[in-house]
Amino acid sequence: MITILRNWTAGAALLLAATAAMASEDIADQYPQSELYSKPVEVIPHVFSAIGATAPPTYENSGHNNNLSFIVTDEGVVVVNGGASARLAKALHDEIKVVTDQPVVLVINENGQGHAMLGNSYWVDQGVDILAHVDAIEAFTSxxxxxxxxxxxxxxxxxxxxxxxxxxxSFEDTYEIELGGVKIEVLHLGPAHDPGDTQVWIPQWDIMIAGDIAFHERMLPIFAGICTRCWIETWEEKLEPINPTYVIPGHGHPTNLAQVRRYTRDYLVDLREKIGAHIDAGGDLASSYYVDQERWKNLDTFEELATKNAGRVFEEMEWE
Structure with a gap:
């Protein structure tokens, strides 16, 4: 059985502080010798993540603009996210082989987007099972x-x-894995960023690989048809009670719950308040794009997403 180091909390804090200071939207590639955007780092003992760019997918970052994580146990490795391509998945596997001789026994797709599932083709050729929420599978297939x-x-x-x-x-609510004495809970806490959003919770290590329910370094995207009110409810009623010490978000460096709360839940609440006031004042869709979001302009992808997000929330709240 793997045991977590009890005195590692201070080291984790230093790691999180150091990595959070590294901007990545304007850096084309941090790991040129690999198709990975960055080399995997050990977030806590036995849990690693290759942090993707916070920019949109490009040839330079090889589509690695989300976090590709893996959990090492005495009985095998669990990977979170298939990757954006077969070659990117192989690049991650090459890094895993440097860390451990244990085989990859399961890949978990955190949602139905391409950078979570397109690398599945590599993993299935290695004989690895692949798990995703039923809604994520449906969204990807369509x-x-x-x-x-x-x-x-x-x-x-x-x-x-x-x-x-x-x-x-596939799973609907919870899928539990016991591997090498490590209990891994694969969760669907509820509606959030994307159909079938999946969170990977390791209670004995107090870490959550949260996926796209949680953002902090880049602005979260609000897609057509997403219920932001539901996302806030999922956050407050399901995620907050778990209260993980360590959080690996879908994008951006490992951090803590307070940080992702600020840039996810608080952003959604703020934007809905602004759009609600805009609607109450008789504002229309065209002018909703320009509600005040200056509070969030420090986030990567702000220029690409802020106005789109405002319009999507207007379309949602107009009929609430």
Whole structure:
């Protein structure tokens, strides 16, 4: 059984402080010798994450703009996110082999987006089971051809070998794994950023690989049809009671719950308040794009997403 180091909290705090200071939106590639955007770091003992760019997917970052994490146990490795391509998945696997001789026994897709699922083709060729929420599988399957073509468009030769592979394992609420004495709980806490959002919780180590329910270094995107009121409710009623000490978000460096609360839950509450006041004052969709979001302009992807988010929330709240 793997045991966590009791005196590691101070070291973790130093790591989180150091990595949080590293801006990544304007850095094309932090790890040029690999298709990974950055080399995996050990967030706490036995839990690693290759932190993706906070910029949109590009050829330079190989589509690695989300976090690719893995959990090492005495009986095998669990990977969180298949990666944006087969080649990117192989690059992650090469790094795992440097850390441990244990085989990868499971890949968990945190949602149905391309950078979570397109690398599944590599992992299934290694004989690895792949798990995702039923809603994530449905969302990916319905758009798989379009998602693959989009990745091929920016990734060009780096898309070689990638094909559409859907997970062979699914769950609805909770999927529990006991591996090497480590209990891993795969959760769907409720509606949030994307259909089938998945969180990976390791209670004995007090760490959550939170996926896209939680953002902090880049502005969160609000997609068409997403219920932001539901996202806030999921956060307050399901995520907060868990209260993890360590959080690996879907994008950005490992941090803590207070930090992702500020830039996820608090951002959503603030934007809904601004749009609500705009609607009460008789404002329309066209002018809703320009509600005041200056409080959040320090976030990466602010320029790409702030106005879109405002419009999506207006469309949602107009009929609430």
């Amino acid at each position: 758009e798989a051809d379009f998602i693959l073509q989009g990745m091929q468009g920016y990734n060009r030769d780096k898309a070689e070998g990638t094909r559409i592979v859907t997970p062979n394992l």
